[in-house]
Amino acid sequence: MLGDLNAYLVFAKVVETSSFTAAAEALKLSKSMVSRQISGLEDALGVRLLNRTTRSLSVTEVGAVVYQHAQRIVNAAEEVEQDVTCIEGAVRGQLRVNGPMSFGIVQLGPVLPEFFIRYPDLTLDLVLNDRRVDLIDEGFDVSLRISSLDDSSLIARQLAPVRVRVVASPGFFKAHGMPTHPRDLTKMNALLYSLQPRAEQVSLTSDKGEKVTVDVSGPVLSNNSDALMPSLLAGLGFALIPDFLCHDYLRNGQLVEALTDWHAPTLKLHAMYPQGRHLSIKVRAFVDFMAEKFGADTAPWVRPLDAPVSGPGVTGRTKKS
Numbered sequence: 001m002l003g004d005l006n007a008y009l010v011f012a013k014v015v016e017t018s019s020f021t022a023a024a025e026a027l028k029l030s031k032s033m034v035s036r037q038i039s040g041l042e043d044a045l046g047v048r049l050l051n052r053t054t055r056s057l058s059v060t061e062v063g064a065v066v067y068q069h070a071q072r073i074v075n076a077a078e079e080v081e082q083d084v085t086c087i088e089g090a091v092r093g094q095l096r097v098n099g100p101m102s103f104g105i106v107q108l109g110p111v112l113p114e115f116f117i118r119y120p121d122l123t124l125d126l127v128l129n130d131r132r133v134d135l136i137d138e139g140f141d142v143s144l145r146i147s148s149l150d151d152s153s154l155i156a157r158q159l160a161p162v163r164v165r166v167v168a169s170p171g172f173f174k175a176h177g178m179p180t181h182p183r184d185l186t187k188m189n190a191l192l193y194s195l196q197p198r199a200e201q202v203s204l205t206s207d208k209g210e211k212v213t214v215d216v217s218g219p220v221l222s223n224n225s226d227a228l229m230p231s232l233l234a235g236l237g238f239a240l241i242p243d244f245l246c247h248d249y250l251r252n253g254q255l256v257e258a259l260t261d262w263h264a265p266t267l268k269l270h271a272m273y274p275q276g277r278h279l280s281i282k283v284r285a286f287v288d289f290m291a292e293k294f295g296a297d298t299a300p301w302v303r304p305l306d307a308p309v310s311g312p313g314v315t316g317r318t319k320k321s
Contacts, residue, residue, distance in 0.1 A: 007041035008070040009077075010034055011049060015067045017137065018057055026139050091285045092121035098135070099144035102226040103269075104128040107244050107300070108144070111293045119285055130195055130223060136274050141283050143272045144290065146242070156270040157287055160244075160299035164264040166204075167246050167255045168238035175235070179258050182212045189237035190218035191228045202240065204262040212262075240264060247301035269294055 013023040014034065024031045042049050049063035059067060099108055104126065112124070127133075127140070135143050135154060143154075146162050166185070176188050182204045192199045199221060203213040218237045222228050225245055232239050233254055241255075249255040271287045292298065 004037065004040060004044075005073065007037040007044075008066075008073045010037040011041055012067060012070040012074050014038060014050070014057075015059055015063070015070075020057070090121060091119045091282050093282055094123045094125055095142070095282050095286055096125040096127070096140050097142045097144070097286065098127050098129070098133050098138075098140045100146055101128045101130050101224055102242075102245055103144065103146065105226060107294065111289075115286070115289050118289070119282075122282055122285070135272065141273060141280070142286055145270050145272055146267050147270075154272045155275055156272050157291060158296075159269040159271060159291060159294045160296050160302055162267040162269055162301075163243045164240050164267070165243055165246060165250075166202075166238060166258045166262070167232070167241050167250065168258065169233055169235040169254065170256050172235040172238065173256055173258065179238075182214050182259065182262060185216050185238065186214050188216075188218075190216035191231050191237045191239040192216070192218060192221045193225050193228065193240065194221050194223045202264075204259065204264055207261045207263075242267075244269075244299070244301040247303075247305070251305045269299070 010023065010027065010029070013026055014020060017023050017026060020031050020034050020038075023029075024034045027034070038050065045066065047062045047066075048060055049066055051058045051060060105128070108126075112126075116122070116124075132145075132147075133140060133143060135141075166179075168188075172188075177184070179185055179188070182202060185202055190200075190202075200215055200217060201213055202216055203211070205211045220228060220231050220236065225239075225241055228239050228241070229245070229249075231237065232241070233249070238258065243250075246255055250257055271290045273283055273287065296302065
């Protein structure tokens with residue numbers, strides 16, 4: 001009467017994704033296997049669970065009831081796996097992580113070797129992009145985000161602050177003058193980050209509370225801050241760059257910060273993961289490691305510019321002779 005218990009997992013995934021194809025991709029099964037599992041479950045229960053047409057997929061009334069039970073079956077199986085793993089004390093399996101592109105390359109990548117040495121039985125599926133992902137629908141265990149929080153279905157562990165700084169090469173400021181007020185930026189070439197809500201505007205607040213927004217323009221518009229760095233270092237303009245990306249360049253003198261008594265809104269790095277009854281040991285291991293390397297007091301970019309450079313997390317960017 002129960003049928004194949006795996007079919008409940010498949011059915012739950014089909015309902016969650018509203019697609020046989022998406023469920024097959026998430027479960028790493030063929031679409032035909034997914035279809036056979038659903039048909040087998042319907043035969044075993046003697047009911048139709050899904051209404052299927054060439055263009056749409058919907059859950060029947062009885063299918064909605066079965067889905068609730070299928071979720072409990074899947075959750076129970078996951079709890080068994082997590083409890084057994086915790087008893088064994090091992091961190092193993094695959095961890096699927098999403099993060100911002102530049103942060104992943106400049107900061108996360110350099111510390112991963114230490115993570116793998118510490119947890120040799122864990123594999124990582126790392127996806128880097130600068131769009132907001134849906135952790136549950138896209139099957140991520142953890143997402144690293146640099147932004148404000150607006151998703152109550154997720155749990156967030158706050159890590160280091162991220163400041164956006166007005167920077168340029170020393171040669172650029174020597175040629176065009178050091179700005180003393182945001183209005184001075186309107187006369188200079190800007191290297192723009194296109195994923196900002198208003199890429200061609202700079203909004204800053206002074207230490208005295210004055211808020212100013214100015215329009216800027218320039219020769220480069222990119223959806224990736226790291227891609228702006230060569231033009232920035234070459235003196236083609238100024239840019240607003242997060243400090244996790246420009247800290248080493250400021251330290252070795254390749255970049256100079258302007259308007260230090262003005263600031264853009266401070267962002268926060270967070271490790272996000274879906275809510276659940278249990279935090280899996282592999283997710284806990286990764287989040288704890290992120291807090292160790294990128295905590296409010298440990299992240300490389302929060303250190304004073306004249307602090308000694310050593311240990312994991314150093315990007316290795318040195319001034320060229």
